[in-house]
Amino acid sequence: MDIGQQILFFFSAIGAFNGLFLSAYFAFFIKNKNRSTYFLAALLFVVSVRVTKSVFLIFYEGISTHFIQVGLSACMLIGPFLYLYVKEATSTVKQKSYQWLWHVVPVIIGMTLIGIYYPYKEHRYLWMRTQSGYLCWFLFGQWFTYVLLSFMMLKSELKKLIFKRVELTNKQVWLITINTGVFIIWLAYFTTNYTSYIVGALSFSFVLYLSILFWILKRRKSDLFFEEPQKYTSKKITxxxxxxxxxxxxxxxxxxxxxxxxxxxxxxxxxxxxxxxxxxxxxxxxxxxxxxxxxxxxxxxxxxxxxxxxxxxxxxxxxxxxxxxxxxxxxxxxxxxxxxxxxxxxxxxxx
Incomplete structure (x- = not known):
């Protein structure tokens, strides 16, 4: 790779690497874990796997088709985990412990069966954004549907943001940021026919670091939105x-x-x-x-x-x-x- 490609590889891969790191942090090392943090960790993990697949597919021609299959399968879980995270974070009623499985288990079973009977290696045309790429269109459709459902759960927060009738809380802004970020990544991948395939990976790096910056700035003012607060804050509310x-x-x-x-x-x-x-x-x-x-x-x-x-x-x-x-x-x-x-x-x- 020349210097230009190396820089492009660095900026597209660093988001995927740090996404995996944050996924592990939220899943195993955060002090006050709850189901919401696990869904956030899962969301970061599947997005990172999808982006990692894209990066290696662009820069390494000899990448295993099995790895590509895993990346495509992970993509099918982005929408469900986004939806589950937003639902868990916004719901005032405790959800039944097993309900989330209906959004995840059928996808895992379906993608496993598709990987067995219609693997990417032998049926690549089904995974491409062409007239006969049925699996590709289904993948993007399913992802987009879950993004819309997540936005619907945040419709009251979006109204507050648009009309500015009531100031949003930190948690509300965070959820809108996460949902919008996933939509941007979807849009970047969906429009790669008109741009470049690497745009999807770059968009994830951009969204991830923008969210981290937002997190750091807000961390100075309050507890993290996905943690249960540990002690009473001494800071005066304005x-x-x-x-x-x-x-x-x-x-x-x-x-x-x-x-x-x-x-x-x-x-x-x-x-x-x-x-x-x-x-x-x-x-x-x-x-x-x-x-x-x-x-x-x-x-x-x-x-x-x-x-x-x-x-x-x-x-x-x-x-x-x-x-x-x-x-x-x-x-x-x-x-x-x-x-x-x-x-x-x-x-x-x-x-």
Whole structure:
């Protein structure tokens, strides 16, 4: 290779190498692993394998067709792992442990059978972007479909980004970045007939390092978006950021009436806002002067006051349960702590 080819090889291969390294890091070495980080590791791995295949196919003519087959098979898993990562990162409901297998196992079985009966070595025309390249078109179609499904799960975040009505959280920006990056890689490979086959590998290097740069810059401000925070942060939340999140919080509380659920937890409310539990706890303490339980109980007391004022059919005990309190004693003690009077006294005062 001449110097130009060597430089091109370096920049196209370095992304694939570091993608494999990061995949191993997220899968085995990150401190706070969860299913989301495993899906991210798997996504980086299959993209890196696909790109590595492209790099060696361009610069080494004697590359094994078996390696090419593996690279093409890995490509079929990019879309599913992207979708699973975004779904796991955005879902507020815990997914069943086996559901993700429906997106992965059939692909692995299908690609294994195709590799046996229609291997790249003997049926290369099926894998090429020509009129008879059915497997190639299916591969790109499947990949693109999963990218679209992932974008659909992020439609509310995209609306916020486009119309700038509400400031996005770090996690939301990260997910949009990942999804857009995978789409760029798909587009680069899909248009290689009009550009060059190496553009796909170069686009991965570009997207990967752009994402790493984003990660480093955001790391200075907050915990990683794919880790569970270890401890309470001492950094003061800015007034504008607090105002935005509190507005979102009030909308969610009014619309969904989460305080009426006795079992509501800090983590569940934080997930509704796409922020970490410790961030929400700090927000409530620093900006409202309340703990999570105090904040929820304030909503419950206000609800109970409205029910007492507007409803003569329910007993005070029933009103307490309707407002979200788990027992009569907690209702009476909390109501008095917040209002300075008991529910029965409050009822007499307004009668």
């Amino acid at each position: 007034a504008s950021e607090a105002e935005t999140i509190i507005a979102q919080l009030n909308i969610i509380m009014q619309k969904e009436e989460l305080h009426k659920k006795p079992e509501i937890k800090l983590k569940q409310l934080a997930e509704k806002l796409n922020i970490s539990s410790h961030f929400l706890s700090q927000l409530l303490n620093d900006n409202l002067g309340k703990s999570f339980s105090q904040y929820i109980n304030t909503w419950r007391v206000e609800t109970a006051k409205k029910l007492i004022q507007n409803n003569d059919q329910f007993t005070l005990e029933a009103i307490g349960f309707e407002a979200g309190f788990s027992s009569k004693s907690s209702f009476y003690s909390t109501f008095k702590k917040v209002t300075g009077t008991t529910p029965s006294s409050f009822k007499k005062q307004i009668s």
